[in-house]
Amino acid sequence: MDQGKVALVVMAAGMGSRYGGIKQLDSVGRAGETLLEFGLFDAVHSGFDRVVFIIRRDIEADFRRLILHRVKLEVPVTVVVQDPGDLPAPFAAASPNPTRTKPWGTAQAVWAARGLDVPFAVINADDFYGRRSYALLHDWLASADPRSLDWAMAGYKLKNTLSDHGTVSRGICGVSAGMLTGMVEHTRLQARTDTVVSTLTDGTQELYSPETIVSMNMFGFTPRVFEVLEERLRHFLQTHGTDPQAECYLPTVVGSALETGATVRVLESPETWFGVTYQPDRESVRRRIGELVVRGVYPPALWGLR
Numbered sequence: 489m490d491q492g493k494v495a496l497v498v499m500a501a502g503m504g505s506r507y508g509g510i511k512q513l514d515s516v517g518r519a520g521e522t523l524l525e526f527g528l529f530d531a532v533h534s535g536f537d538r539v540v541f542i543i544r545r546d547i548e549a550d551f552r553r554l555i556l557h558r559v560k561l562e563v564p565v566t567v568v569v570q571d572p573g574d575l576p577a578p579f580a581a582a583s584p585n586p587t588r589t590k591p592w593g594t595a596q597a598v599w600a601a602r603g604l605d606v607p608f609a610v611i612n613a614d615d616f617y618g619r620r621s622y623a624l625l626h627d628w629l630a631s632a633d634p635r636s637l638d639w640a641m642a643g644y645k646l647k648n649t650l651s652d653h654g655t656v657s658r659g660i661c662g663v664s665a666g667m668l669t670g671m672v673e674h675t676r677l678q679a680r681t682d683t684v685v686s687t688l689t690d691g692t693q694e695l696y697s698p699e700t701i702v703s704m705n706m707f708g709f710t711p712r713v714f715e716v717l718e719e720r721l722r723h724f725l726q727t728h729g730t731d732p733q734a735e736c737y738l739p740t741v742v743g744s745a746l747e748t749g750a751t752v753r754v755l756e757s758p759e760t761w762f763g764v765t766y767q768p769d770r771e772s773v774r775r776r777i778g779e780l781v782v783r784g785v786y787p788p789a790l791w792g793l794r
Contacts (some may be wrong), residue, residue, distance in 0.1 A: 494629045496536040499597045499705070500524065500551065500613035501544040501570040514764060516774045517788035518781060523773060524613045525559055527622075529790050531609075534622035535630065538564045541606065541613075542597045545569050550727040560791040570600045575725060576718045584729025592721070593735030594705060599717040607632045607635055608705045610738070616773070617642065618759025619785070628755060629708045637716075637750040639742070640708035641668065642757045647698030650679045653766040655687070657704030659739030660696065661754065668752035671703055671743035701754060703739050704761055712732060716745050 516523050528539065539561060543551050548569065556565065570591045573583055576599075591597065598610055607629040611617060621642040628640045641661075649658060655676040660671040676687040679698070686694045720741045728734040742752060764770050780786050 489593075490559050494536055494537070495538045495540060495604055495606055495608035496528075496531045497540045497542065497598060497601045497604070497608050497610045498524065498527070498613050499542050499594055499610065500547075501542050501591055501597055502612075502614075514629050514770060516764070516770065517723070517786075517790065518778065519791075520558075521790050522555065523616055523777075524555065525790055526777065526786065527611060527613075527615075527617060528559060528561060529786065530619040530622045531611075531626075532561060532563060534652070535626045536563065536609070536622070538566070538606075539546060540566045540568060540601050540608075542568050542570050542589070542600050544591060545571070558791065562607055568600050568700055570597050574600060576722050579722070579725050584725050585732060588732060591730075591735075592724075594738035595717055595721060595724070595736035595741045598709075598738060599714060599721060601620050602714040602717075604714075605634070605711050607634055607686065607708065607710050610705060610709065612705050612763075614765075615704055615706075615761060615763040617704065617761065618757065621706060621755075621757040621759050624673060624755040624757060625706065625708045628753065632708070633711055634710050635712065636710055637712050638753070639710065639713065639750060640753040641703055641742075642706040643701040643754040644704050644757055644759070644761055645695060646677070646684050646700040646702045647679070648760040649702055649704060650677070651763075651765045651769055652685070652772070653768045654678070659737075659743075660686075661701045661703055666754055668742075668746065668754050670746065671739045673737045673739050681708070693785055701756065703742075705738060707738070707742065707752075713745075716748075716750065717741060 572588045572591055611624045655678045657675045658677050659671045661671050661675050674686040678685055684696045726735040
């Protein structure tokens, strides 16, 4: 293992079903940059020294043309395809759903990067996390023991992660003395006047404080996480493998790992998230990126191109 080396894993395989189209490749910057490019710029400036993209096969050509040919990263870059057939044994030989074309969720996406042997951060391609979040996670990972099950995550206040145009998915976190005590994925969260409402699958609702700490799928892992992911994927496939829509969520796996010896340090970020979850979000994102350029956080053209 390379002492002090820290990688970035970018989950870019998802299709934006609620948004329409491949939202990861939509331009929001003045020079045509995608939201992903601002994250890459922040990550490299925070010290990450290699990048692994997780994509799906049907966007590979567009991804290489619109992202890799534009982005001028001075670090090694690897592209990994998240294949629905890439599963742990015994399912590698006999998938529980051989006709499935949809990947199995964010847990499988990270497992696809299992060749990594250094600590690494995980992000979504279509989320803006803010540079301070990258710096917090990088600095923690740079001193992490690669052989341990001691991990970290960037924690955001729920009120800083909502969309004005519909519900969002977030991992609601329990935190004690700076450590994660549990995490539950909520897929339909939406702001109300003084609270945030989660609508559950059975139609019932739960209320959360806007100050609640949530996961934005920005985690810091050691390579030991691949062992945990493989075991949890195997269990998931045994119980949900015949469901054509079932997905194994990364926050759910992290939450269950806490019960078997893993620890997760919550690094509370002062940043405000934004992203393109719905079509109307795009103009808001473009405006906010423009404001950051005016403030000097980013140059007018990230890669020196106009």
